[in-house]
Amino acid sequence: MTSLSVRQAGSARQAAHAGGRIPGAGPGRWAVLAALVVLAVVMLFPFVIVTLNAVKTPAEYSSNGPLSLPHGIYLDGIIEFWNRVDFGRKLLNSLLISGAVAVLAVALSVLNAYAIGIGRVRGRLWILVLFLVANTLPQEALAYPLYYLSKEVGLYDSRLAVILIFTVVQGAFGTYLLSAVLGDFPKEIIEAAAMDGASRWRVLWRIVVPISSPTLSVLMIFFFIWTWNEFFLPLIFLISNDNQTVPVALGVLQGDKMMDATMSSASALLGIVPAVAFFLIFQRTLTRGVTVGAIK
Amino acid sequence: MAVQAPATRPATAGTPEPVQRFRMGAGYWVYLIPSAVLFLAVVIVPFLMNIGISFTRWSGVGTPKWTGLDNYKRLLGDQTFWASFQHNVALIVAMAILPTMLGLVLAAALFDYIGKKFGARTASALRAAYYLPQVLPVAVAGVVWGWMLHPSYGALNEVLKAVGLGSLAQNWLGDPDIALASVMGIMVWFQLGYPVVIFMAGLQRVDPALYEAAELDGASWWQRFWHVTVPQIRPEIFVVLLTCTIAALKVFGPIFVLTRGGPGKATIVPSYFSYQNFFEKSNVGYGSAIATVLAIIIVIVTFLFLRVQERKS
Known part of the structure; x- marks a missing residue:
């Protein structure tokens, strides 16, 4: 009886593989695909429409509206916006801040995780809880004192203040994640190195960091992009034009009366392009990293 | 050593x-x-300072004046404060609950149906399309939609006219009755890709034998979805709900860029309300009280989620 049903199951499985005998196999599957494709088009529509209108002349826009295809590639709107807000400078600020935070926050996370995950210092659970709470705290509950204190020490409206703050914020998350990763680090390797007379500092830089570099690079990319995307604290801290990041510059200009339709879409496009570029550059590492984040 | x-x-x-x-x-x-x-x-130090300031009346300059629990008493009677938390709940629906539900169906459809019938490449192309809004800085997403929904030149109204639904055209962000709904719609668009990607990653560790067994038992697609997919990726569902709920409680960028809390108070949220008190109204004590309440709520929500998660696993 049992063997019979097993055999039936086996042949049914084969049939399912050979003929695709999964329910709803007929024309229904095209309907499902069509629905999912329509949704994809809806999701991508804003990207397409912004790009189309960023390369139109204002005259073309006012006569044909936002849905028409552009007659040619007209870049003057983008160039004019770029020059007016000194966009190159904003890009540089964003790159500098995000890059510095990515490196420093990973360094901080590694030091903490080395003590917690490998050194197993006393009270490590409480330290982790503290970092976790810090990571969930809303920045609103730190913003005013940070604003006040940074003015007191002369760091207000400086990129350094933003770098320091986000190094701590991202480092808190990195510590939480890396401590778990380093907690599983093979002990034998560390002990072997220690027997060979390597100091702890050497073990960290010559063994732990190189071996966990795939995880560290994922973290670094994440910190870079998260910092790039930040808005609230940079908005408060970077008030002068020379220090602003890309999201702050674009966010503040939104709804500005000087901005006409094509220039607004040009500004949106300039915000989209670096973000999509990072996504494409880092895509492989990122999809791996999203999974790492999910497991945490 | x-x-x-x-x-x-x-x-x-x-x-x-x-x-x-x-x-x-x-x-x-x-x-x-x-x-x-x-x-x-x-x-x-800043967090403790924030709590301390919340017990004072302070304009940001001079010496703070100790007022005890006055700010908190005032909060309880403040319509704007309650409205801001109601809008937070609406944004939890838009940023956590709807994306999780839609994301589950989409991830299962892509993984278990499209991937098997049309190949993995089709599935991952669709996944990338859903994920693309997630790569934007949320403020830039706000700039994009501020443009799409602009009352005089916005593309959405033009699309509606083009398909013969011109009567549905609205001042999406300027009408107090629909501004919140518009922001919610934008946030669903923005968030959707995150659960789809996480859930699809989670589905990869589900044993295919479970699906085959369910198929052999004659389970329909929906039955497999409910009895195999959802229970198997419960840890991912928890993580997504938790992180998205916290993000919704903290939301600031889109509100600042799209509506500045308006029109009137139609889309005000606690973070923007505290920002206003800090930097526009110079009510630093009151703003600190709002921020402290928000922090407490977020910590409580986090603990509740982690408790429930522990119990389930």
């Missing part, structure tokens, strides 16, 4: 002696010092 090394060997070979373990662990404290200093300056 080198002197210590031989001592490690017997400790791991046999049972570790507590004294040696302690001595081994003690030196690692040094590595926590840089963090401790920065953490104190950037998180602990």
